[in-house]
Structures are given as structure tokens and as C-alpha cells.
Amino acid sequence: MEIVQENPNLLALRQRPIGFWIMGGIFLAVGVFIPQTFGLVTTFTCNRAKSANCQLVTSRLLGAQSKQIPLNILQGAKVEKDNDAEGNSYRVVIFTSNGDVPFTF
Template sequence: MQSPPAAHRYRSPWTLALAITFIVEGLFLIAFFGQVITLTCNRIIPSIQSNCQLVETNLLQSNVTRFPANKLQGAKVGKISMDNGESDQILLLTSKGEVSFSRSYSPFYVPTQAIVSEINAFVNYPNQNSLKVQEDDRWFYYPLGCIALILGFLIFLQDLNMT
């Protein structure tokens, strides 16, 4: 008669806590931080039928804001004070005030002035029928989240194999 397999025990609860922390952090980075922000505007009949759509999408949800294209008055680069200095943020200028287009903080270079110039060109040239600008930071957060996940699983498996 065979005896039941021994339950796996961890050498240290701190190692297990570290593994879980990396796994949760990786999932959090992938699910919430990696996102795409897209502004799309179309002028079908410029003064009669035109619309804009601002879409913020991450892995779990998508937020859509629609408004008439004639409410878009332009864009500008705003400065936000951070603990480690200032960060640029793209602000859409509308008839109802300023609307944030980009994240309040980005850990890497985003061509803010180029995006602002494209938006302002669309506003200033009524013959331009469409606009699509996008800020996509998934390329940064998805690999970072995957690295955290892999580290967490490696720590977990390493500790499991050492017992």
C-alpha cells in the first residue's frame, strides 16, 4: 500500500509572500496600466454632421466619450508637477473646458507636441475630414508585467523545489 504524497511546504513564508507580490504586481501592470488612448474625429458634412470619440482602453475595460467635432477647439501641452519633476500631459480644449487626453504621468517619451499639432491642424483646417491620434503605452507595461509574473513564478517554483 502506498502512502499519500507529502504536502509541499515552503522554507520561508517571506519567499512565498515575495512570489505572490511579484505575481500580483505583474497582473496589475498588465490589466490596468497598459492602455491605449485614441482620439478619432470625422467630418462627414463639416457644419452639419461631425463627431469625435475619445476611447481609453485597457485589458479589462474601455471608456468611450463622444462629442461633436465642432466642440473641439484645439489642444495644448500642460505641465504636471510630480515628486521627481514635471511631466507633460496633452489637454484637449473643448467648449466645456479642458479634457485630459494623455496620462498624468508617463515613464517614457511621448511625442506630445506632434500629437497636439495634429489635433490643432484638424481644428484649424475644416477641409481635413478625419483625425486619428493615439497614445499607446502597452509596449512598456505589458513586458514589465510579464517580467514580474515570470519572476514571481520562478521564485514560487524555486522555493517549492528546495523543500
């Protein structure tokens, strides 16, 4: 704590809680890291009338990746289920003539 102003009529003190600033910085860093790492949104869109293409977009907090897949190479899709100690997880796999395109949700 430091004295900011002192005279016979006024005493002004200031306390800078450095520990709170450090903890706040840590929480802020974790708050940005978790959505960036685990906050993944995947969208698969097909538009036969407009472009005869499908688009696979994977978005995160700081950017996105896009992949174009022509409709004429699509062969099918399925949902894969994986059981482990933490429970079930699911993944969609798109089959194309160029290979499989997996994505997780």
C-alpha cells in the same frame, strides 16, 4: 517531503514547495495589478468624413471607457508640461465649448 510509494524496489518521494507557490501567487497578483493600474492607453480619433465626431477611448487591461465629442464643439488643443522632482510629465487638453477634456499619456 512525503513518501508516495515505497517497496523493496522503489522509493518515490514528493516535495511540494509551498513557499514557491505563495511567492508565485504574489508575483502573479503584482503582475496583474501593475498593468491594470498603470497600463493606460488613451486614443483620440476624429473622423470628419464619416460621423463628424471625435472619440476619446481610454483602455485598461480589464475594460475601456469611451467619450464622443462632436466636431462642431471643438475649439482647440494644447500640450501641458508639468515639472516636478520626478521629472517632466505631459498631458494633452482638448478645449470644447462644453469645457476642457484632459487626458494623460
